[in-house]
Amino acid sequence: MLTGPGSHADRVARVALTWLAEPGHRAVWTLVQQAGAPATLDRLLRGDIPSGALRAAVTARSAAGDARRMAEIALRRADRIGARLVVPADAEWPARVDALATLELDSGGRVNRDTRPPLCFWVRGEPPLGATLERSVAIVGARAATGYGVHVTSDLAYGLVERGWTVVSGGAFGIDAAAHHGALAGGGTTVAVLACGVDRPYPAGNSTMFTRIAERGLLISEWPPGAEPLRHRFLIRNRVIAAATAGTVVVEAAARSGATQTMSRVLALDRPAMVVPGPVTSAMSVGCHELLRSHPPARLVTSAADVLEEVGRIGEYLEPAPRGPERVRDRLDEESALILEAVPRRGAVTPEELAAEARLDLRTVLRRLSLLEAAGLVVRTGSGITLAPRGRPAD
Amino acid sequence: MLTGPGSHADRVARVALTWLAEPGHRAVWTLVQQAGAPATLDRLLRGDIPSGALRAAVTARSAAGDARRMAEIALRRADRIGARLVVPADAEWPARVDALATLELDSGGRVNRDTRPPLCFWVRGEPPLGATLERSVAIVGARAATGYGVHVTSDLAYGLVERGWTVVSGGAFGIDAAAHHGALAGGGTTVAVLACGVDRPYPAGNSTMFTRIAERGLLISEWPPGAEPLRHRFLIRNRVIAAATAGTVVVEAAARSGATQTMSRVLALDRPAMVVPGPVTSAMSVGCHELLRSHPPARLVTSAADVLEEVGRIGEYLEPAPRGPERVRDRLDEESALILEAVPRRGAVTPEELAAEARLDLRTVLRRLSLLEAAGLVVRTGSGITLAPRGRPAD
Numbered sequence: 163m164l165t166g167p168g169s170h171a172d173r174v175a176r177v178a179l180t181w182l183a184e185p186g187h188r189a190v191w192t193l194v195q196q197a198g199a200p201a202t203l204d205r206l207l208r209g210d211i212p213s214g215a216l217r218a219a220v221t222a223r224s225a226a227g228d229a230r231r232m233a234e235i236a237l238r239r240a241d242r243i244g245a246r247l248v249v250p251a252d253a254e255w256p257a258r259v260d261a262l263a264t265l266e267l268d269s270g271g272r273v274n275r276d277t278r279p280p281l282c283f284w285v286r287g288e289p290p291l292g293a294t295l296e297r298s299v300a301i302v303g304a305r306a307a308t309g310y311g312v313h314v315t316s317d318l319a320y321g322l323v324e325r326g327w328t329v330v331s332g333g334a335f336g337i338d339a340a341a342h343h344g345a346l347a348g349g350g351t352t353v354a355v356l357a358c359g360v361d362r363p364y365p366a367g368n369s370t371m372f373t374r375i376a377e378r379g380l381l382i383s384e385w386p387p388g389a390e391p392l393r394h395r396f397l398i399r400n401r402v403i404a405a406a407t408a409g410t411v412v413v414e415a416a417a418r419s420g421a422t423q424t425m426s427r428v429l430a431l432d433r434p435a436m437v438v439p440g441p442v443t444s445a446m447s448v449g450c451h452e453l454l455r456s457h458p459p460a461r462l463v464t465s466a467a468d469v470l471e472e473v474g475r476i477g478e479y480l481e482p483a484p485r486g487p488e489r490v491r492d493r494l495d496e497e498s499a500l501i502l503e504a505v506p507r508r509g510a511v512t513p514e515e516l517a518a519e520a521r522l523d524l525r526t527v528l529r530r531l532s533l534l535e536a537a538g539l540v541v542r543t544g545s546g547i548t549l550a551p552r553g554r555p556a557d
Numbered sequence: 558m559l560t561g562p563g564s565h566a567d568r569v570a571r572v573a574l575t576w577l578a579e580p581g582h583r584a585v586w587t588l589v590q591q592a593g594a595p596a597t598l599d600r601l602l603r604g605d606i607p608s609g610a611l612r613a614a615v616t617a618r619s620a621a622g623d624a625r626r627m628a629e630i631a632l633r634r635a636d637r638i639g640a641r642l643v644v645p646a647d648a649e650w651p652a653r654v655d656a657l658a659t660l661e662l663d664s665g666g667r668v669n670r671d672t673r674p675p676l677c678f679w680v681r682g683e684p685p686l687g688a689t690l691e692r693s694v695a696i697v698g699a700r701a702a703t704g705y706g707v708h709v710t711s712d713l714a715y716g717l718v719e720r721g722w723t724v725v726s727g728g729a730f731g732i733d734a735a736a737h738h739g740a741l742a743g744g745g746t747t748v749a750v751l752a753c754g755v756d757r758p759y760p761a762g763n764s765t766m767f768t769r770i771a772e773r774g775l776l777i778s779e780w781p782p783g784a785e786p787l788r789h790r791f792l793i794r795n796r797v798i799a800a801a802t803a804g805t806v807v808v809e810a811a812a813r814s815g816a817t818q819t820m821s822r823v824l825a826l827d828r829p830a831m832v833v834p835g836p837v838t839s840a841m842s843v844g845c846h847e848l849l850r851s852h853p854p855a856r857l858v859t860s861a862a863d864v865l866e867e868v869g870r871i872g873e874y875l876e877p878a879p880r881g882p883e884r885v886r887d888r889l890d891e892e893s894a895l896i897l898e899a900v901p902r903r904g905a906v907t908p909e910e911l912a913a914e915a916r917l918d919l920r921t922v923l924r925r926l927s928l929l930e931a932a933g934l935v936v937r938t939g940s941g942i943t944l945a946p947r948g949r950p951a952d
Contacts (some may be wrong), residue, residue, distance in 0.1 A: 439837065439842075439846065439849075440834070442833055442835075442860070447834075451857060462834070
C-alpha cells in the first residue's frame with residue numbers, strides 16, 4: 163500500500179492525527195515532518211509517545227473510537243457534502259501556512275505553544291485553496307461590533323475585492339460577518355476559516371451567509387465534517403487566519419480579545435499587522451488602540467488603499483521593501499541557509515543537486531525547500547528550483 | 558545708559574525688533590545672539606542689513622513709525638492693562654523655547670525657515686511664565702471640531718490639570734477652547750498662546766473664556782498690545798506652542814491643517830508628538846490618522862494617563878529614557894560639545910574657567926551655556942555651572 167505524501171494512507175493518517183490531538187500540536191507536527199503522517203499515526207496508536215500529556219490524550223480519544231475508521235468516515239461524509247480534503251502534497255495547499263513551522267510566541271500556555279502548521283484542510287467551495295489565499299487579507303474583530311465597525315469593515319472588504327484581493331475572516335457575528343458581506347457585495351471571493359466542520363458552520367444565525375460563501379468562495383476548517391465549535395478551537399483556528407493571509411486588519415476589538423490574540427500571531431510571523439482606529443470613547447476600539455500603542459510594528463490603516471500599501475510592503479506584489487529579503491535570510495536556520503546558498507544565481511537545479519551541493523540528505527532538502535518557498539525565497543518551476551526574483555542578491 | 562540683558566534698553570530693543578521683523582526671524586535672532594538686542598536695533602535702523610528682504614521690511618516698517626517710540630508706547634499700554642514684558646534675562650523666561658535655536662525643518666518657505674526663539678513675550682496673568690510652562694502639555698486641533706473632539710479634549714485637559722499639569726493651547730473655537738474649558742473646569746492653570754495683542758485676544762466670541770484665563774492662568778503673545786491677528790501670525794505662533802511645552806497632543810485635525818503644522822515642529826524638536834485617533838469616517842480625524850501613519854515617532858494616545866506616559870519619556874519628571882541624554886549630546890555642535898566636556902563630573906566651574914578649558918572665547922561659552930542649560934545638560938547654581946543630574950555620564 164502506498165504511504166507517500168498525498169497517498170490515501172497519508173490523507174487518512176493526517177485526518178486521524180488531527181482527531182487524536184488538536185491541530186497545531188507541536189510534537190505531532192514534528193513527528194510528521196520527520197517520519198511522515200502514516201508512520202506517525204502507527205507510532206501514536208501503538209503508544210510509543212514521548213510526551214505523557216500527548217499519550218494521555220491519544221489514549222482518551224482512542225477509547226472513543228478507532229482513529230483510522232473515524233478518518234475514513236469523515237472522508238466519506240465530506241464526499242457526500244461536496245467537500246474535499248487538502249494536504250501539503252496537493253497542488254492547492256496554501257504554502258504560506260507553513261511559516262507556522264517556525265513561529266515562536268513569548269508567553270506560555272498550550273494555545274501559544276501548539277501553533278504548528280495544519281496537517282490538512284477540509285474545504286467546501288470551488289476555487290483552489292492556495293491560489294485563492296495568495297492575494298488575501300484577513301479582517302477580524304469583535305462580535306459585539308458597533309455600527310461604526312460594521313460600516314468600516316464592509317467598506318474595507320468591498321474595496322479589497324474590488325482590487326482583486328480575497329477577504330478572509332472567521333464566521334462570527336459582527337466584524338467577521340461584515341467582512342464577508344462586504345466582499346460578497348463587491349462580487350469578490352471570501353474565505354471563512356471555521357473552528358468546526360464545514361458542513362455545519364457556526365453560528366447557525368449566519369447560515370444564509372455561509373451558503374453564499376460556499377457558492378462564491380470557500381469554507382475551510384482543520385476539523386472534520388461534524389466537528390463541534392468548541393471554545394478553545396477558535397483560538398487554535400486564529401493562527402491559520404494569521405498565517406494564510408498576506409496581512410491582517412483588526413477593525414474593532416475589546417481589550418485582550420480574540421482579535422488581539424490573532425494579531426499576536428500576525429506580529430510574530432512578521433506579517434503586516436493593521437489596525438483601524440476608532441473613537442477613544444468606544445469600548446470596542448480599546449483593543450485596537452492598545453495594539454497600536456504597545457506594538458510599534460502594528461500600523462494604523464483607514465482604508466483599503468492603506469491596507470494594500472501595507473501588504474505591498476512584504477514585497478510579494480509590489481516593490482519589495484529595501485531590507486525585506488535580507489531580514490528573512492537573517493532568520494534562516496543553518497540548513498536552510500546552506501540550501502539557499504546552493505541555489506545558483508541563474509538557472510534551475512534539482513533537489514538532488516542541491517542535496518549534493520549543500521551536503522545534506524535529500525529529505526532535509528525537500529523539507530527546507532518547502533519553507534524557503536513559503537518564505538518567497540525560492541520558486542519551483544517546471545525545470546527545477548530557482549531563486550525567487552526578490553530572493554536574488556544584487557548582481 | 559545701561560544696555561545689558563534685562564535693561565530697559567534691552568526690553569525696548571526686543572519689542573522694536575519684533576515690530577520691525579516678525580518674531581522668529583532667523584537673521585535678526587542671530588544678530589541679537591551675537592551683539593545683543595540694542596546693538597542689533599541700532600544696526601537695523603541705520604540700514605546696515607545683510608539681507609535685502611530684511612532691509613526692505615525694516616524700511617517699510619520704519620516708514621510707518623519710529624520703532625523705539627512704538628516700543629515705548631506698547632510698554633506703557635501693557636502697563637495700563639496689567640500686562641508685562643518678559644525677556645530672556647528675566648527669571649520667569651521659559652527656557653524651553655530656546656530649543657528653537659537649533660530647529661531645522663526640511664521643507665522651505667519662510668514660515669519653516671524663520672522658527673528662531675522669541676525675543677520677548679507679552680504676558681497677562683499672575684503666575685510666573687517659566688514655572689507655569691515647566692509641567693505643561695499643549696492640546697491643539699481643529700476649529701471645526703466635532704462633538705467627539707470637544708468631549709475628548711475637555712476630558713483630556715481636565716485629567717491633565719487634575720494631575721498638576723498646565724494646559725497650553727491657542728485661542729480658537731473648537732479644540733483650543735475645549736482644552737481651556739476643560740482645564741478651567743478642573744480648577745487648573747491654562748495658557749493661551751495668542752497671535753495678537755494680549756489686550757484684545759482673538760476671536761472676540763471667546764472673550765468670556767479669555768477673561769477667565771487671564772484671571773486663573775496666562776494669556777501670552779510675542780506681539781505687542783493692539784497687534785492684529787494676521788493670518789500668517791498663527792503659523793509663526795505655532796512654533797511657540799510646540800517649543801514651550803513638554804509635549805503636544807493633536808485631537809482633531811483636517812488634512813494639512815494648522816495642527817499638523819504645529820506637529821511638524823514638535824517632531825523636529827524631538828518632543829513627544831501625541832495624537833488622539835477618531836472614527837476613520839470623520840474628516841476631522843483625517844489629519845490625525847495621517848500623522849500617525851506618516852510619522853512613526855508620533856504616538857497614539859487615548860487618555861491623560863497615556864499623555865503623561867509619553868511626556869514622562871522625555872525624562873524631565875519621571876525616569877529618563879535610557880538613551881535620552883546621549884541622543885541630545887549626539888546632536889550638539891562642536892563648540893557646545895567642547896564646553897560640555899569641560900564641565901567636571903563633580904563640582905561647579907565658572908564660565909571663565911570653561912572658556913579657558915575649552916579654548917573658546919567667553920561670549921561663545923555664555924551663549925552655548927544657555928543652550929546646554931535649555932537642553933537640560935547643565936545647571937547654573939549659586940556656585941557656578943554643574944552637570945545636570947541626567948547629563949552626568951555613568952560613573
